Amino acid sequence: MELQLMFKILMRWWWLVVIPVIVVIAITAFTYHSPPLNYQVVMRFSTGGEPAGQSEDYDRYYAWLSSEYIANGLADIAQTGAFATAVAQRLNQQGLNITPAAIQAAIVSDNAQSVFVIYITWTNPEQLITLAEAISDELTENGAAYYPQIGDIGITARRVDTPTPIPLPLSLKAQLLGPLLRLTLAMAVGLGLAFLAHYLDPFVREPENLQALEIPILVNIPRH
Numbered sequence: 304m305e306l307q308l309m310f311k312i313l314m315r316w317w318w319l320v321v322i323p324v325i326v327v328i329a330i331t332a333f334t335y336h337s338p339p340l341n342y343q344v345v346m347r348f349s350t351g352g353e354p355a356g357q358s359e360d361y362d363r364y365y366a367w368l369s370s371e372y373i374a375n376g377l378a379d380i381a382q383t384g385a386f387a388t389a390v391a392q393r394l395n396q397q398g399l400n401i402t403p404a405a406i407q408a409a410i411v412s413d414n415a416q417s418v419f420v421i422y423i424t425w426t427n428p429e430q431l432i433t434l435a436e437a438i439s440d441e442l443t444e445n446g447a448a449y450y451p452q453i454g455d456i457g458i459t460a461r462r463v464d465t466p467t468p469i470p471l472p473l474s475l476k477a478q479l480l481g482p483l484l485r486l487t488l489a490m491a492v493g494l495g496l497a498f499l500a501h502y503l504d505p506f507v508r509e510p511e512n513l514q515a516l517e518i519p520i521l522v523n524i525p526r527h
Contacts, residue, residue, distance in 0.1 A: 320493035327489035378419035435466035
């Protein structure tokens, strides 16, 4: 379809394009709510292990080396389903029912040398503090349970940050994605209606319509 013909169709049926857009704008103006504000807690943990009792130099080197492995391992464990289930059980004992899937989705972790970091994002700041404390308790009290190969060698994870919810500013994308998506769909529906109306239009509006039907044109009468 040539661009000139498409332009003629849109100029003739423009009101079919505008109506869905106006309807969506009106509905959005009355029903749209800004996305909920998210809060984040950042907790850092230092890690270490029990000395092996070999020698002072041996213990010093391998204690630091093992602490790096522990930090790396606990950072990965914090994002697993088993860890989220254990945290959910702790929360249930406190009367807070949060699914393991929601907990797992809220946690992001990282590590550098002997320190690992847990990022927890949640919409309710009060629940976020409780959730952060449960995650911290599971890491510091039960971290060794996720490493059966360690045996009787004790490992420790010590939290060095107090859980403090920090509000995360809404991005422009998050604020505009909903309305823009609605308007885009409304525009697509309007364009579809305009071309459908052109396809079903029974009137002869252009000489090309007669030529397509192989009807000869004897004379053209100017509009004015």
